[in-house]
Amino acid sequence: MNKHKFTKELYNKEFLLKIPKTDLHLHLDGSLRLPTLIELAKKEGIKLPSYSEAGMRDKIFKDSYASLDEYLRGFSYTCAVMRTKNAIERISYELAIDNQNEGVRYIEVRFAPQTLMSDDMSFEDVMNSCWKGLERAKKEFNSHSEILNGEEPPFNYGIIVCAMRFCDKRFSPFFASFFKNHKYSAPLETINLASQELAKATTKIVNETDIPIVGFDLAGAEEGFPADNHIQSYDIVHRNFLSKTVHAGEAYGPESIFQAITDLHADRIGHGFYLFDEEKVVSKKNRKNAKKYVLNLAQYIANNRITLEICPTSNLQTNPDLKGSMKNHPIRKMIDNKLSITINTDNRLISNTTVTKELQLVIKEMKITPAQLRNIIIYGFKRCFYYGSYVEKRDYVRDVIDYYEKITEEFLGKGIIYHI
Ligand SMILES: [Zn+2]
Numbered sequence: 001m002n003k004h005k006f007t008k009e010l011y012n013k014e015f016l017l018k019i020p021k022t023d024l025h026l027h028l029d030g031s032l033r034l035p036t037l038i039e040l041a042k043k044e045g046i047k048l049p050s051y052s053e054a055g056m057r058d059k060i061f062k063d064s065y066a067s068l069d070e071y072l073r074g075f076s077y078t079c080a081v082m083r084t085k086n087a088i089e090r091i092s093y094e095l096a097i098d099n100q101n102e103g104v105r106y107i108e109v110r111f112a113p114q115t116l117m118s119d120d121m122s123f124e125d126v127m128n129s130c131w132k133g134l135e136r137a138k139k140e141f142n143s144h145s146e147i148l149n150g151e152e153p154p155f156n157y158g159i160i161v162c163a164m165r166f167c168d169k170r171f172s173p174f175f176a177s178f179f180k181n182h183k184y185s186a187p188l189e190t191i192n193l194a195s196q197e198l199a200k201a202t203t204k205i206v207n208e209t210d211i212p213i214v215g216f217d218l219a220g221a222e223e224g225f226p227a228d229n230h231i232q233s234y235d236i237v238h239r240n241f242l243s244k245t246v247h248a249g250e251a252y253g254p255e256s257i258f259q260a261i262t263d264l265h266a267d268r269i270g271h272g273f274y275l276f277d278e279e280k281v282v283s284k285k286n287r288k289n290a291k292k293y294v295l296n297l298a299q300y301i302a303n304n305r306i307t308l309e310i311c312p313t314s315n316l317q318t319n320p321d322l323k324g325s326m327k328n329h330p331i332r333k334m335i336d337n338k339l340s341i342t343i344n345t346d347n348r349l350i351s352n353t354t355v356t357k358e359l360q361l362v363i364k365e366m367k368i369t370p371a372q373l374r375n376i377i378i379y380g381f382k383r384c385f386y387y388g389s390y391v392e393k394r395d396y397v398r399d400v401i402d403y404y405e406k407i408t409e410e411f412l413g414k415g416i417i418y419h420i
Helices: 008-012 014-018 034-044 053-059 068-081 085-100 123-142 173-180 187-208 227-238 254-262 290-303 312-318 331-336 355-366 370-382 390-413
Strands: 004-006 021-027 104-111 156-164 213-219 243-248 268-271 307-310 341-343 417-419
Touching: 014 355, 014 390, 021 307, 021 341, 021 355, 021 370, 034 053, 034 068, 034 085, 068 312, 085 104, 085 123, 104 123, 104 213, 104 370, 123 156, 123 187, 156 187, 173 187, 187 213, 187 227, 213 227, 227 243, 227 254, 243 254, 254 268, 254 290, 307 331, 312 355, 331 341, 331 355, 341 355, 341 370, 355 370, 370 390
Parallel strands: 021 104, 104 156, 156 213, 213 243, 243 268, 268 307, 307 341
Antiparallel strands: 004 417
């Protein structure tokens, strides 16, 4: 690998657009095109606070949010327009196209199917519609001559199914009837049962169809809704060889990350923001030597190549501890500790972002070197939950690395980046 340095212009785009990229932490229901949301709402008669893009940006999808609650409010509108097969297919297709247009070659699209289900929309309907949309976009992209003749790596994707840490009857028609039919159970018990039901549905589809579901995730508000409520559902998917990721350490501290790894068998962690935060170690035993505990945990994560899915803009928008600056983000510490990290969008619409924008932000604010950038990008491909054999995945990663090197050489040749 040549050592080279980026010029200022390079931060701004051309190179970043061209290199192959991934987005492993990408919520389907947070990443709609705004015009599509408005069009579908009009068609389905769903009430929005505004029917113009500017109005929706002003009221719902803002550049900054006062709280996580305000950030999450947008999902009630996006989910409301996504409860038809055509809408899910279209939104999935458009999401893949938007990624392809900025040089993203691999995406893992996640969402909570139960938030879209109803008497008329089964789990199978939801998953099939998403698959159809993504597959159509993949076929279109991969029919280009550069892909067919092997000059460029193809576009690929996987789907991640999310269970909800918190949900109630307001979340969807499915949840309304699920809670109604479990009225003698406490809310946490009903959430536990819904999660297990989802895990069973997921493994059935994985074992019986070709829908490329590659992983299971736990999403939603962390506080007051512990991950251990989902031990049984993670056990079900684990025993069926599905990969696992968990939103953890977004609101809780290092012990929540430990729990995700040990109790839920997480292969990756969504956010992991408070990994190094000794103050947030709460158990009496671990508090005695919180410094050591955090160090051991970080070592364990590094040794086992458990990947942290970092979503910079989303963190800036929802985490007051950052005080609006990436300078306060633990990403530098993660890189210095040689952890495997990837950069992701979380929600393209709600965070008003793209993969390229996230990379620009991190490079600029954290002074990422070209070698570090290369590592981050390649980890995305190496640590993705690829749908296919390990041999196929290795070949794919090799193709991506070769292409990355080729682009780098090209830009060195043009004098846009240069050796140091
Ligand atoms: Zn997320």
